[in-house]
Amino acid sequence: MGSLLLHWIYHSRRRESIDSWLNFSPWQTCLQTHKKVNHSTTAIAHPNVALIKYWGKSDRAENIPSTPSISITLSKLETKTTITEADIDTIWINHKKVNDKKILKFISQIREKTAIAAIKINTENNFPTGAGLASSASGFAALTTALNKHFSLGFTQNELSAIARKGSASSARSIFGGIVSLQGPSWEAAIVEQNSSWPLKVIIAKTSSERKKVGSSQGMELTRRTSPYYEPWIREAKSDFDDCLLAIKEQDFEKLAELSERSCLKMIGTMLSTSPPLIYWNPTTLECIQAIRKMRDAGTAVFFTTDAGPQIKAICTPESAKEVTKSLSSIVGPTNIFGCEIGGNARIV
Ligand code: PMV
Numbered sequence: 001m002g003s004l005l006l007h008w009i010y011h012s013r014r015r016e017s018i019d020s021w022l023n024f025s026p027w028q029t030c031l032q033t034h035k036k037v038n039h040s041t042t043a044i045a046h047p048n049v050a051l052i053k054y055w056g057k058s059d060r061a062e063n064i065p066s067t068p069s070i071s072i073t074l075s076k077l078e079t080k081t082t083i084t085e086a087d088i089d090t091i092w093i094n095h096k097k098v099n100d101k102k103i104l105k106f107i108s109q110i111r112e113k114t115a116i117a118a119i120k121i122n123t124e125n126n127f128p129t130g131a132g133l134a135s136s137a138s139g140f141a142a143l144t145t146a147l148n149k150h151f152s153l154g155f156t157q158n159e160l161s162a163i164a165r166k167g168s169a170s171s172a173r174s175i176f177g178g179i180v181s182l183q184g185p186s187w188e189a190a191i192v193e194q195n196s197s198w199p200l201k202v203i204i205a206k207t208s209s210e211r212k213k214v215g216s217s218q219g220m221e222l223t224r225r226t227s228p229y230y231e232p233w234i235r236e237a238k239s240d241f242d243d244c245l246l247a248i249k250e251q252d253f254e255k256l257a258e259l260s261e262r263s264c265l266k267m268i269g270t271m272l273s274t275s276p277p278l279i280y281w282n283p284t285t286l287e288c289i290q291a292i293r294k295m296r297d298a299g300t301a302v303f304f305t306t307d308a309g310p311q312i313k314a315i316c317t318p319e320s321a322k323e324v325t326k327s328l329s330s331i332v333g334p335t336n337i338f339g340c341e342i343g344g345n346a347r348i349v
Contacts, residue, residue, distance in 0.1 A: 047077050049315075071179070077127040084122070161173075176189055205314065
């Protein structure tokens, strides 16, 4: 009976767009029908690094960005999330039980519309958590993917992207591998380039292990309310996005470097002009930026980007990777360097 109802939900839902489906309430009567199963389901997703940044929300309830963005999904770094049915929702991150309100809210949003039982979520990251390396992007992507499979919800990758977005907008992009865009009106991510066609490398230099003091959502809202540069930032975002798509299509590294660094620095400009100011960088961040700029001036194909944190992400060609790794290692030490390539989709393992 339970599976028949889920089947019905699945096919009825196809007639609706994802957002209207998520807002449809009568199915809540079906929620009690899921029978507890003992097996667990595990999914993996990779973090991503944005080249054209998103900073600011146009709709906080739906978690809709105010700017379109483009990112690279990272190989090697991954979040592995296992869900098992339980009597109450519990969340474990890296072997520690946590009371993560963002994840609990996300689960209850999904539960309002689907037949998902209480669950134990067990998440492990093979990279530092909450340190500006996009663990929330890979985390929500892995969780959404695992829930979809475990409860046979039948969502497509595009739909999963829109659902993951509700947890963290950047996680909408981590559903997909390769170079990925996120733009309206659907605000589902889409693949721009598959990983094989432009073999870029991303070298991450971890300059600090501290957890950020102001989280992204809070920081974005402060910026929207107080930065005099917020309006120009929003105004220019679409043309930066379009120009970047063209640079990717033409595999124009110089153009991509120029646009990406500019998008990052414009975002940082809005953060610095927020009241109180959001200063996410530290002196080592700047030291790495100077080293990257020096290499590029000398002809090495590399550029930098940073997010709401002090870590440096250096994007380079395979030919430049050795030199970039050596240079950044000499600043942060080899154990703080993570060499990545372009990663794949979120998936069940
Ligand atoms: O999606 P969130 O809430 O993790 O915010 C991500 C914001 C940035 O990382 C700074 C930029 C981006 O587009 O990823």
